[in-house]
Amino acid sequence: MQELSLAEENYLKTIYHLSSAGQQQVSTNAIAQRLNTKPASVSDMINKLADKGVITHVKYQGVNITEEGKKIALHIIRKHRLWEVFLVNKLKFHWDEVHEIAEQLEHVKSPLLISRLDKFLDYPKYDPHGDPIPDEDGVISLKPRSILSELEIGTTCQLVSMKDTGDVFLNYLDKLGMKIGSKIRILDKIEYDGSMEIEIDHEKKVNISRQAADNLLVITE
Amino acid sequence: MQELSLAEENYLKTIYHLSSAGQQQVSTNAIAQRLNTKPASVSDMINKLADKGVITHVKYQGVNITEEGKKIALHIIRKHRLWEVFLVNKLKFHWDEVHEIAEQLEHVKSPLLISRLDKFLDYPKYDPHGDPIPDEDGVISLKPRSILSELEIGTTCQLVSMKDTGDVFLNYLDKLGMKIGSKIRILDKIEYDGSMEIEIDHEKKVNISRQAADNLLVITE
DNA sequence: CCTGTTTTTTAGATTAACCTAAATTTATTA
DNA sequence: TAATAAATTTAGGTTAATCTAAAAAACAGG
Ligand SMILES: [Mn+2]
Ligand SMILES: [Mn+2]
Ligand SMILES: [Mn+2]
Ligand SMILES: [Mn+2]
Numbered sequence: 001m002q003e004l005s006l007a008e009e010n011y012l013k014t015i016y017h018l019s020s021a022g023q024q025q026v027s028t029n030a031i032a033q034r035l036n037t038k039p040a041s042v043s044d045m046i047n048k049l050a051d052k053g054v055i056t057h058v059k060y061q062g063v064n065i066t067e068e069g070k071k072i073a074l075h076i077i078r079k080h081r082l083w084e085v086f087l088v089n090k091l092k093f094h095w096d097e098v099h100e101i102a103e104q105l106e107h108v109k110s111p112l113l114i115s116r117l118d119k120f121l122d123y124p125k126y127d128p129h130g131d132p133i134p135d136e137d138g139v140i141s142l143k144p145r146s147i148l149s150e151l152e153i154g155t156t157c158q159l160v161s162m163k164d165t166g167d168v169f170l171n172y173l174d175k176l177g178m179k180i181g182s183k184i185r186i187l188d189k190i191e192y193d194g195s196m197e198i199e200i201d202h203e204k205k206v207n208i209s210r211q212a213a214d215n216l217l218v219i220t221e
Numbered sequence: 222m223q224e225l226s227l228a229e230e231n232y233l234k235t236i237y238h239l240s241s242a243g244q245q246q247v248s249t250n251a252i253a254q255r256l257n258t259k260p261a262s263v264s265d266m267i268n269k270l271a272d273k274g275v276i277t278h279v280k281y282q283g284v285n286i287t288e289e290g291k292k293i294a295l296h297i298i299r300k301h302r303l304w305e306v307f308l309v310n311k312l313k314f315h316w317d318e319v320h321e322i323a324e325q326l327e328h329v330k331s332p333l334l335i336s337r338l339d340k341f342l343d344y345p346k347y348d349p350h351g352d353p354i355p356d357e358d359g360v361i362s363l364k365p366r367s368i369l370s371e372l373e374i375g376t377t378c379q380l381v382s383m384k385d386t387g388d389v390f391l392n393y394l395d396k397l398g399m400k401i402g403s404k405i406r407i408l409d410k411i412e413y414d415g416s417m418e419i420e421i422d423h424e425k426k427v428n429i430s431r432q433a434a435d436n437l438l439v440i441t442e
Numbered sequence: 443c444c445t446g447t448t449t450t451t452t453a454g455a456t457t458a459a460c461c462t463a464a465a466t467t468t469a470t471t472a
Numbered sequence: 473t474a475a476t477a478a479a480t481t482t483a484g485g486t487t488a489a490t491c492t493a494a495a496a497a498a499c500a501g502g
Contacts, residue, residue, distance in 0.1 A: 005489090007489060007490090027449080028449070028450055029448090029450080037490075038490080039450065039451085040450085040490085041491070043452080044488095045489080048489095059451075059497085060496090061450095090341055091334070092337065093337065104329045104331075105326075108322065108329075110322045113308075113312070116313065120311055226458075226459090228459060228460090248479080248480090250478090258461090259462080261462080261463095261480085261481075261482080263480090264482080265460080266460095280480080280481075281467055281468065283480095445501095447499080448500095449499085450496080451495080452493105453493085454494100455490100455493105456489100456490080456491075457489090457491100458487100458488090459486100459487090459488090460487085463482105463483085464482080465481080465482070466479100466481070466482085467480070467481085468478080469479085470475100470476080471473105471474100471475095472474095472475090472476095
């Protein structure tokens with residue numbers, strides 16, 4: 001995998017995001033807008049990235065990211081999202097404060113650092129915004145999400161998002177120590193009212209109502 | 222405090238290190254050697270840094286770092302050393318693997334990040350190489366080091382280095398879970414043989430011999 | 443399907459951080 | 473102390489990443 005400069009990495013990541021959002025073909029103007037640069041600067045960079053084989057380009061017709069480019073972009077995205085998890089879960093930042101810092105941290109180069117960080121964070125699958133974290137090979141395994149209340153006793157899963165995003169509910173989850181990325185094991189389900197006894201992050205055991213469990217989206221591992 | 226570029230930060234840090242090692246005046250060649258650049262490049266950068274007021278320079282006579290420059294340099298060094306502590310204590314890197322990574326991480330800009338990291342690491346005073354970590358104001362409080370065996374019962378201190386650096390001793394400490402930066406509280410001293418009962422990092426209680434305690438250098442807080 | 447508007451590229455500059463080679467200053471030592 | 477050697481600076485150039493202004497191509501509405 002090639003070594004790209006910081007600027008090249010930011011361009012490539014932006015092109016990846018734009019191409020997986022809209023339809024492949026990414027326009028010069030769209031890139032310029034995202035990166036707060038001028039279209040002329042983008043044209044320059046497009047040539048450089050095309051020379052390196054991470055995108056293809058037909059004059060006046062936008063760019064496409066190549067397989068190699070996609071792999072590199074996903075590797076940067078992996079680093080970005082892992083650092084975001086670190087900032088929120090370990091350093092206690094709020095999820096809306098971490099993007100800019102991760103934007104810097106994602107460029108740190110070290111073969112070992114990210115795998116150690118991944119382990120330290122206990123191999124999270126989603127970042128604090130609920131976006132999936134690609135694996136070491138750049139693969140995003142977007143397993144279908146389940147509603148917590150529908151899972152069986154004994155199942156282990158990871159919280160990925162909430163249906164109800166109201167303050168009251170989020171505060172309640174906060175009090176329980178539950179956040180996106182938390183590992184949940186279902187210890188028991190009470191037939192009477194549908195409430196559940198669960199274990200959060202291998203440490204805390206709590207009871208949650210049927211109503212709460214209906215609003216928690218998780219993936220099973 | 223000014224915003225310096227990555228290259229400027231590396232130059233300034235190098236100048237600080239060279240000037241606090243030898244006598245103030247730092248030569249162009251010495252800087253070039255440290256940074257693996259050419260003297261001509263150093264001359265360029267010297268002008269830039271002098272313009273910004275972080276060093277002073279008299280042609281053909283080397284540079285001196287100013288008070289402002291010192292403060293900035295110490296701030297970068299603080300970040301470098303805190304990241305080193307993170308890499309060793311949290312990500313389980315060995316102390317001789319972390320320098321290059323910290324060399325990159327030290328340049329991440331965020332007002333909050335470092336104070337949160339400092340807290341997360343429990344306000345370490347020394348990095349994994351035994352070098353002191355400057356505080357937020359860039360002050361290094363190099364308290365005199367004591368020998369553990371000479372402290373009183375009830376004292377809390379932090380391990381900063383070992384007199385005996387032989388493998389056997391270091392392995393023994395490793396087994397006890399004791400490393401540079403560990404907090405040690407003296408629970409009891411046995412008059413009979415001078416051995417001590419201590420608590421390591423607020424969790425583990427162990428007994429160490431007089432001989433071991435004689436070889437542990439600590440600072441009291 | 444022509445023509446005005448938008449998009450994209452090209453041309454030409456600038457700034458930061460380097461370099462080599464040559465000039466200049468300082469240091470050494472015969 | 474004069475000349476040789478070493479250190480430092482200057483001159484001139486390169487590459488990466490940006491910009492403005494102008495040219496060229498594509499698009500779109502009548
Ligand atoms: Mn970035
Ligand atoms: Mn995110
Ligand atoms: Mn550095
Ligand atoms: Mn160190």
